Amino acid sequence: ILDEPSIGLHQRDNARLIRTLLGMRDIGNTVLIVEHDEETIRTADWVIDVGPGAGEHGGHIVAEGPIDTILRSQRSLTGAYLSGRRRIPVPHHRRTPRREAITVRGAREHNLKDIDVRFPLGVFVSVTGVSGSGKSTLVNDILYRRLAQALSKAKDRPGAHRTVEGIAHIDKVIDIDQSPIGRTPRSNPATYTGLFTPIRDLFAAVPEARLRGYTAGRFSFNVKGGRCEACAGDGIIKIEMQFLPDVYVPCEVCAGKRYNREALEIHYKGKNIGDVLDMTVEEALAFFANVPAVESKLRTLNDVGLSYIHLGQPATTLSGGEAQRVKLATELSRRATGRTLYILDEPTTGLHFADVEKLLEVLHRLVDAGNTVVVIEHNLDVVKTADHVIDLGPEGGQAGGEVIAEGTPEEVAKVRRSFTGRYLREILTTGELRGIA
Numbered sequence: 001i002l003d004e005p006s007i008g009l010h011q012r013d014n015a016r017l018i019r020t021l022l023g024m025r026d027i028g029n030t031v032l033i034v035e036h037d038e039e040t041i042r043t044a045d046w047v048i049d050v051g052p053g054a055g056e057h058g059g060h061i062v063a064e065g066p067i068d069t070i071l072r073s074q075r076s077l078t079g080a081y082l083s084g085r086r087r088i089p090v091p092h093h094r095r096t097p098r099r100e101a102i103t104v105r106g107a108r109e110h111n112l113k114d115i116d117v118r119f120p121l122g123v124f125v126s127v128t129g130v131s132g133s134g135k136s137t138l139v140n141d142i143l144y145r146r147l148a149q150a151l152s153k154a155k156d157r158p159g160a161h162r163t164v165e166g167i168a169h170i171d172k173v174i175d176i177d178q179s180p181i182g183r184t185p186r187s188n189p190a191t192y193t194g195l196f197t198p199i200r201d202l203f204a205a206v207p208e209a210r211l212r213g214y215t216a217g218r219f220s221f222n223v224k225g226g227r228c229e230a231c232a233g234d235g236i237i238k239i240e241m242q243f244l245p246d247v248y249v250p251c252e253v254c255a256g257k258r259y260n261r262e263a264l265e266i267h268y269k270g271k272n273i274g275d276v277l278d279m280t281v282e283e284a285l286a287f288f289a290n291v292p293a294v295e296s297k298l299r300t301l302n303d304v305g306l307s308y309i310h311l312g313q314p315a316t317t318l319s320g321g322e323a324q325r326v327k328l329a330t331e332l333s334r335r336a337t338g339r340t341l342y343i344l345d346e347p348t349t350g351l352h353f354a355d356v357e358k359l360l361e362v363l364h365r366l367v368d369a370g371n372t373v374v375v376i377e378h379n380l381d382v383v384k385t386a387d388h389v390i391d392l393g394p395e396g397g398q399a400g401g402e403v404i405a406e407g408t409p410e411e412v413a414k415v416r417r418s419f420t421g422r423y424l425r426e427i428l429t430t431g432e433l434r435g436i437a
Helices: 011-026 038-043 067-072 077-083 135-152 196-204 207-212 273-277 281-287 292-303 320-332 353-368 409-413 419-430
Strands: 047-051 060-065 101-107 115-120 124-129 163-165 172-175 236-239 247-250 340-345 372-376 388-393 402-407
Touching: 011 038, 011 419, 038 067, 038 077, 047 067, 047 077, 060 067, 060 077, 067 077, 077 353, 101 135, 115 135, 115 372, 115 388, 115 402, 124 135, 124 353, 124 419, 135 163, 135 172, 135 340, 135 372, 196 207, 196 273, 196 292, 281 292, 292 320, 292 353, 320 353, 340 353, 353 372, 388 409, 388 419, 402 409, 402 419, 409 419
Parallel strands: 124 372, 124 388, 172 340, 340 372
Antiparallel strands: 047 060, 101 115, 101 163, 236 247, 388 402
């Protein structure tokens, strides 16, 4: 059993992995894989498609059988993308970069071969290359750390390089990674995105709440007053087990609602604060449609494809990809300066084609506002929509660390030495990656 083995692999390395798995099958074993990768799905002998949507809209077997059955299934979202009925389009025109750029000179950390790399501003930049070619070293260890040091006095030392030019052209750098949005169950999408403050203000403005003298603080589960004191507003109680992992059980007093009876007696449009935290983003969007301060933040969560998560869902239960999209939604709802550089390391990890399409819409919106987005990515659906591609290689480890090709995806596709170019050529001409079987 393998859970998304293609994560972090370039198509060239993925092809090697698939050949190994086929070898395991050919000697009589059964190989079961959870996967979003197109090439792997096309190569499989039997596909089971779960859906049709995510969260509450999922949990059904939509289609199963050989790949042809999935392609023909009208209910299968996976089938729609694989058959070409739905597709992530190649942009009709690429954005032209601004004259300004950020240039890393003399990058030589790990396997980088003393290279100069120019990152044009005001466009969507994709950094590609086979696994181990030096992408993360260049973007995360050198570019991000040097910019964070200059712009926000960060302490992490950047990797070995001579200099980074053009820092004056941007005013902040943000690394949107897949680390959790909080380490405790208290942290949730509503608190992280700043959505919870206007919701609490709404409840405090209800006539019954004003009559009782309740302020917005009464509807916070972090301070005394409205929270359930038995679980201190967590809604769950941690039972420490010696020699075993801790066990969490719902609080018996508030039944997981987090609040005491007095706070739960205040209703806004027939719902109390506990009910609101229990809503999905989709339900809340309809419920708060006439409250602009809340609606705008909910809309961005919906736009990044998180319509199925609950507002009060503990941060510890969100996957890495979900946490990353909550961070993206938070950035989208901020007022844009148009001079921000966003860095994302493989944002499509664990995402279905439909989610990748939503993610790309959001990233392109950030660029349309004048910002620059730099992604390290293997997913060709992302690479083909980029305005500028920087391909490192030619191989991984000591045989990598050079800039093999740069320019638009069409220009990179023409470079014979580039493995990325070879696969890009295929996807730009036929629109699909064929299986290896």
